[in-house]
Amino acid sequence: MLPWKSIIRIQSDSKRAIYLQLADALVQEVMSQRILSGTKLPSSRQLADLLQLNRKTILLAYDELLAQGWTEVIPYKGTFIKRNLPITSPKALGSSPKKLGSRPVNYATQPHQINDGTPDYRIAPIEQLYRTAKSLTKGPLSKSVLTGAHFAGELSLRRSLSSYLHDTRALTASTEELLITRGSQMSIYLALSALLTPGDAVIVGSLNYETANETIRYLGGILHTVDVSTTGLDMGQIEALLHKQPIKAIYISPHHHYPTTVTMPIEQRLKLLELSQKHDFYILEDDYDFDYHYSGSPILPIASIDQGQRVLYIGSFSKILAPSIRIGYMYAHSSIIERCTTIRKLIDRRGDPILEKALSLLIEENEIQRSIKKAVKTYGQRRDIFCDLLAQKFGEKISFSKPDGGMAIWAHFQGIDIKNLIQSSKQIHLDLNVDTYSQSEHCRLGFASMTEAEMTQNIDLLYRAAIPLYK
Template sequence: MLPYKTLIQLNRASNVSLYVQLCNGFINLITSGTLKPGDALPSSRVLSTLIGVNRNTVKLAYEDLTIQGWAESLERKGVFVPSKLPEVSRHKAAGIAADPPQRTGSFLWSNPFEGQQENANFQKSILTIDDGFPDVRLTPVDLLMREYRSISKKIYGKNFLKYGYPKGAESLRKALCRYLADTRGLALHPENILITKGSQMGIYLATQLLLSPRDKIAVGLSNYRSADKIFTYSGASLVRIPVDRFGMDIDVLEDILKWETIRAVYIIPHHHFPTTVTMSIDRRLKLLKLAAEYRFAIIEDDYDFDFHYNNKPYIPLASIDNNFNVIYIGSITKTFAPALRIGFLIAEPKFTDACSSLRQLIDKQGDSLLEEAFSSLYDNGEMERHFRKSIKIYQQRRNLFCDILRTDFKDIISFEIPEGGLAVWSPFEKSINLKELSQRALKKGLAIGDGSFYDNEVHKPNGLRLGFASLDESQITRSLELLRNII
């Protein structure tokens, strides 16, 4: 007889009934090959004594096994594993402690993400210099949840628990039309807008419709790595264009267009990632002219337009695009709270319709109640009040952060004070190994990147985006002092 007392472990503190646990234990023994077709199970009297349970518990487990087809009761003989079950190859018996097996499926599949690192978890309570996140402590989440609860309690609010329009809540799209017209000069209709779960989804959807294998897309020499991965995953090739203090060098792009077919250009004209530079007006206008001439799309990623400190921001390319070449992508939650995933994609209605159809293949729609709650915050002015309050605080933090960098890191970091955004692009002195620095910092209680996110196949800047917005003044002082001491 098998050592059932060892093989079947029952947890008496569990909410799962003992007979269900016992039933599942026998199923594991059968599927692992420990019990084979035709094998006899111990009598209820014997098993109840072996594992220390009531005999009725064993009888209930055997009845359940029989109903499910894992056992059969033969009159005057006992309970058996059905002989008609296919025999399973013997694996290590369940219940015996072992390291988690390193297994691969027997089916064939491709893994284009081999070796790819997961995003860092910023929800841990540790002093962190991130790469430019808002301070969630400033977020009026109580007001958002108040609107959420208020809508859900109303009779009409119950309708938002049903499937809705896949382009997103009409109220939020209308609110965005008004807000974007006031702040960015965008003349829109709700049908121009698709609500997404952040700008990342918008980039992915646009890419899938724009690019095919072997197509070419122009991107910055330094660029947002997650966007690069989306483009290469589509099978497209990246054409790297230099980025200087005036943004992407459009003259270089023009020269390439004379002999290379480019399907799309991806730009971050405000607070370019990672360098934080802003594209000049003359380059914006020339890019629009080239797009009309060579018939390529412009994916304009304007992820944190709302945060400017020294002057009024340039209006987006989408606002001055008369030929409808621009796909405009933005994020609400990047400037509100990263975990609340809402962004938007703006283009001609036929394009947003197609993006919506593609999105439905993996995600029927967004969170209707959350979208309705955000629309209320736009309509009652809370979003603008939040931005105005945050901008004042972030500007003070930027100034303090840059003052400390200028005095304590002048021999280590070269930087320009950013006119907007939530981070400082900080190339480090070449002798500093950022991976070692990151590891040493973590041991001292400071989480900071290792610079690898900003590397690509042709460019390794040995720099970090140092986010100042999510740290208050005391945390800024403490984190930079700790970083200086580690260096």
């Protein structure tokens, strides 16, 4: 039997739940190949005795590993690490990577709006954030936040963010590996600017966040698209492209693919990491809505299992607070962060240190975490109501799958071009503020920012706008 008590260490002072720490530890042991694929795990009772933990804690950890796709249960035999996980050995990049050559916000001008997935600022701690920021301009910290050099972001926020990412995403980021930005779009631009030279190839989904595509083209990158299935980007097509030519990077949103909301399973995430090491490319992981998951715990980011420093991880507090509060971040190898910081100085030398310091205080006081917990409960209820109302109103004229997280659904309006639906909605004073795609009958419909009463009114208007368009 493996020395479980020696290889699994629980930090009693960590804010991350013990069962999640246990799951994280087992994942790291699998990734390092100290626990091999096909290994049978001890029974929950055995492991509880060995680790001096409650058996319910062990069961929760095993449920978490099963939900994330790391284990399988064989009836009458027990719980096993999956046999076909594509685990690879760590491959260091050396002292630095080899030499490398926010989403737009539209505001409603009409009283009724359906957007493509934004938070409800009315339930976010915005007043407290700005009250804290105001107090900083007069207190003992005022000189530091008003006159200091904060090229990579206010230091206290990077420290708070380091702990926050560890507790929520199992990321082990130092302050030198973090860059605070003005939203995820700035992070995407800086990351791609650091990675790309004109002519470099980048793989994206055939359905993708269009502003990321535009950024890649603007920087001289060549887009190569692969199909998007119910499990994310098509791995077979990715491998075929990798065998044809060098690829510099892959842009991906595996937690909830944008725009289709599908989740990439753990097997494909591990395969993508394996391919990144074998074919020497970077993974730009845009994790824009990790905090919103309504069915158990979310699968941890690819960056949390990256041992070869291939992943550039991007997140944002704009999806927690409000679209116009632009605070995002990037986690990557320190040499990449240094390069991004240098580029960032050309367009924004100081960021917003007062707001960043205020946010760090809200994180340290657990106010942000409490707000997220409240939002998850509220948005989960709104998702259910929204899906029920759409199904009741449109019937077979619309199809969609209820997402397990996020703030929007991916809807197919049978026989209706979304561009025409947007115009028809304007005629009855409904602002259908959504993007259009190559699949012209599909769009994202956001539910998080509407109350039940607002949903009822807006879906009724949407149906009225759609009726004349059905073929």
